[in-house]
Amino acid sequence: MKLKAKIFLLAIVPFLVAIAGIGIGVREQAKALADTQHATMEAAYLASKELELRHYVDLATSAIAPLYDASRDRPQDDAALRAQALDMLEKMDFGKDGYFFVYDMHGRSLMHPREPALVGQDLWSLRDPQGALTIQQLIAAASRGGGYVRYTWHRPSTGKLAPKLGYVVPLGRWGWMIGTGIYLDDVDTALAGIDQRASANIDRTMMWIAAIALAGLGVIALCALVLNVSEYRSADAKLKRLAQQVVESQENERARLSRELHDGISQMMVSVKLLLESALTRFERGETRVPAAEAALSTSLTRLGDTLREVRRISHALRPSMLDDLGLAAALEQLSREMGEQSGIEIGFTQIAHTYAAALPDAVNTVLFRIAQEALTNIVRHAQADRAALSLEVSKNEVTLAIADNGRGFDVARVQADPRAGVGLRNMRERLDTLGGDLALSSQPGHTIVTARVPVRTSGSQPANVTKAAKLQGSGR
Secondary structure, eight states: OOHHHHHHHHHHHHHHHHHHHHHHHHHHHHHHHHHHHHHHHHHHHHHHHHHHHHHHHHHHHHHHHHHHHHHHHOGGGHHHHHHHHHHHHHHOBSSTTOBEEEEETTSBEEEOSSOGGGTTOBOTTOBOTTOOBHHHHHHHHHHTTOEEEEEEEEOTTTOSEEEEEEEEEEETTTTEEEEEEEETHHHHHHHHHHHHHHHHHHHHHHHHHHHHHHHHHHHHHHHHHHHHHHHHHHHHHHHHHHHHHHHHHHHHHHHHHHHIIIIIIHHHHHHHHHHHHHHHHHHHHSSSOOHHHHHHHHHHHHHHHHHHHHHHHHHHHHOOHHHHHTOHHHHHHHHHHHHHHHHOOEEEEEEEEOTTEEOOOHHHHHHHHHHHHHHHHHIIIIIOOSEEEEEEEEOSSEEEEEEEEOSOOOOHHHHHHOTTSOHHHHHHHHHHHTTTOEEEEEEETTEEEEEEEEEOOOSOEEOOOOOOOOOOOOOOO
């Protein structure tokens, strides 16, 4: 695994673990808080309902208290007073599901305003769906002086069984149990709403945590991308500097070898040639002629001359002295002339120098000369052309070199896409990249042109004569 990937994982994995831990902790804490809230609200609801039931029963007993007290003073009217009390309780209600009920202490229903069919029935053994003895639980609570009982009973508004909280009190002299109740499904609905809101809050919190996690991941990824791009650009810049240094080193070495060949070996060979010519002259003027020796010396002089010309050609190819002495234009003109003589191709050269054209740095001169050298070499080897032209245009801020030919042309897209082809073109581009220049290619049968442009920083200007450019034909690769 690469170092960058390891650093990225070391950054992302702890972050994800921390976010996951925070999310789990927040969720569990929120659930515990929601459960506590549920229990608290349930207790508060039930407490308020119990107080409400006690208040209703107190109102009911207060309403029949005069009748209850009168039955003690007038025993002969006890039955009538009881009937009057039941009638009064039957008319007292609070809502469609709020009513009072009366049983005797043996489980017989004495009054039930919502279910009159139960009146007079013995419900002592009545059980709810869970098997609990409902009436016995109510009577037991009343026997203890009053109390609350949870049980299941039909809800009048729906006709369905529903959980109910009842509160009952006894009337000892009459042997009655008076009570009322409220249905708890309303409480359950309210608590379910609270639970739903709490769950929604938990979900929103988790979504916020997830959004923060995604944002954090995005920031980390962006930082990694910026770091990667920065490192890539730094590495690319270093690579370009290295390539430039390599090219400069090659040019320096070529210049050194060129000087060594020109000033060292070439001079020594000229000296040897002069000595051989002197010896041949003495043989020819001497009284005694040795034809074999004269022939050998003549052949040696011929071969030495050929060798001397080859050494000078190699020296010139390595680094033409004219490039350093007279500049780019003179070197290109000489290159065009020599390549034309060697290949038999008609190669023209045109210089266009604008007024106050910029003086070209040595690096620009070298790069453009090598591009021209590479392009002309490609024309000679591959183009099958009979005419070619070089054009050098120098303006205040830019220098443009165009090499054209009338050869067979080539597929620019295929050559650029094929890594095994177009090595010379890639070398041209790499040389121009070090100077911030660009290379343009245009090719079709009968007309191909390679154009190299290099920006020039104006450090000083000098006037230059303007010559009319010749029309370019052909191209180079």
